[in-house]
Amino acid sequence: MSHYIHEDKIKELELKANAIRQTIIEMLVAAGSGHTAGPLGMTDVFTAFYFHILNHNPKNPDWPERDRLILSNGHICPVRYATMAHAGYFPVKECLTLRQFGSRLQGHPERERLSGLETTSGPLGSGLGQACGIAYGARMDGTHSASSGRGKFRTYCFMSDGEHDAGNLWESVMFAGKYKLSNLTGLIDRNNIQIDGMTEDVMPLENLRAKYEAFNWHVLEIDGHNIEQIVDAVEEAKAIYEKPTVIIAHTIPGKGIPEIEFDYRWHGIPPGQGPADKIPKTEQAKHFLHDLRTLQGKIRSEHQ
């Protein structure tokens, strides 16, 4: 069965992504800390995965045949929590417990506290290695649809661009290339910002495509806010048999809120505590939600 996507579903997912962005703003405000830019930039990717791409069961997060989604840059977890909640893993209102004492929604994700997270992450550069281990183990048990093995699922690893500064990550890129882990697909949130500034100023990453190709990966580049392109890229990766595939998803940090888009100062700050040169701090949360609701109206009318 093809997973290619039709027009009605795209509209449905765009509206879903908008609702998830609103939840992200609400949970960051409730927490009083956390990252704003990254989660908003990756919302369309997460929505496409949880509502169309992944073979998963929110009511049975440990289902052995589920696809594995590893989030390497754990600090953007608000988008994962919000998307999982909207997908039915837990009540959306629990999102408001983010970063609070006793919450399952830790500041950085912990596997043992919340089923469905797959790994514990935060320290950068370590997700791809774990994804490699899962993909390698699955292949040992038979990944191909014709086999009777229990490894018949795909492993996805979401990474940030900034974490490509870390040497550990390149060890994993080399490993996946050597062992031709074609059941593994990486996805890079290429939003060009990191904590101290633009990636190309802090530590240049380009030519990212050429680097991955030199490590024996298949490389795709997409608009990370275009649901159809996200879905199509994953479908192409499934057809690449000889190599692992990495999808470089070009995204806009802070996407959905024009006043903060592409502003690296919003990397690690919640609404209400961000730079006040455009919107006063006390107005930020209200303003952001207003922006998103306006966008919601636009999505509705565009597809009509």
Next chain:
Amino acid sequence: MKINLKNPELKPTRDGYGLGLVEAGEKDERVVVLCADLSESTRSQWFKDKFPDRFIQMGVAEQNMATVAAGLANYGKIPFISSYAAFSPGRNWEQIRTTIALNNVPVKIGGAHAGISVGPDGATHQQLEDIAIMRTMPNMVVLVPCDAIEAQKATVAAAFNNKPTYIRFGREKSPVFTTVETPFEIGRAEIFREGKDVSIITCGMLLYNALVAAEKLAQEGIDCEVINFHTIKPLDEKTITTSAKKTGAVVSVEEHQINGGLGSAIAETLARNYPAPQEFIGVQDRFGESGKLEELIEHFGLDANAIKQAVKKVLVRKNG
């Protein structure tokens, strides 16, 4: 308990790792072995020869080895990662902490060539801080087998304890003084020699030196209890306290920095339960250097003679 102190066979504890890997691999097909370009010297080659499809060559990439193993364990395998202790857990400690211990997946970390006894390779390769950095990590089990036979038992036991586990091995040949019948259970210390004057608490190959020192001291009328603490974590606190209550004085012996190792773990327990004078045999807050095994053991004060002196010193404090 049958302990062979006279002319024991000599074998490195890493041989026990190799044999244990093969034994565990025969028992359970989920066992896989990863190695960072040191297959022969860590003895993981022995597993590779027997189970080539379950051996994964990592190259010189210890950080990736830890994270790939975390993924394999997460999926359902029982991975052992093999390198020198200086690099694993020396170099990849953060990956072990986050992706194995906090993630709580049952990866087994085999650290070979630990201790001063690595010899000619010198300080860079003489890992003397591994017990300290591993025992402070929640969820982690820490094992330091005393000879090749115990190393094999520890490796097999670790394969099936379903917990993140560090096992420490040495490079050089050392006396094999236990037998296949000697009891071994993770978390339970074994009293190898009963005594009433001083408790010598030790782990690893220096246990042999401690037993030799105890024999010599017996001839001088000093009756030492010698305990094999192969498990540093979880620590058998009851055995420490019981022995200290009986003897009233403790000497800890380890091939490790005196800061943070077995001696420190014992001191923490005694301070909480039964304060008693303690002397620390170990490396005194300095790096190692090149030399032959025997030269280094004597130079760093880890030989039977040094243990004898420490016992006498602690006895003075106990009686003073």
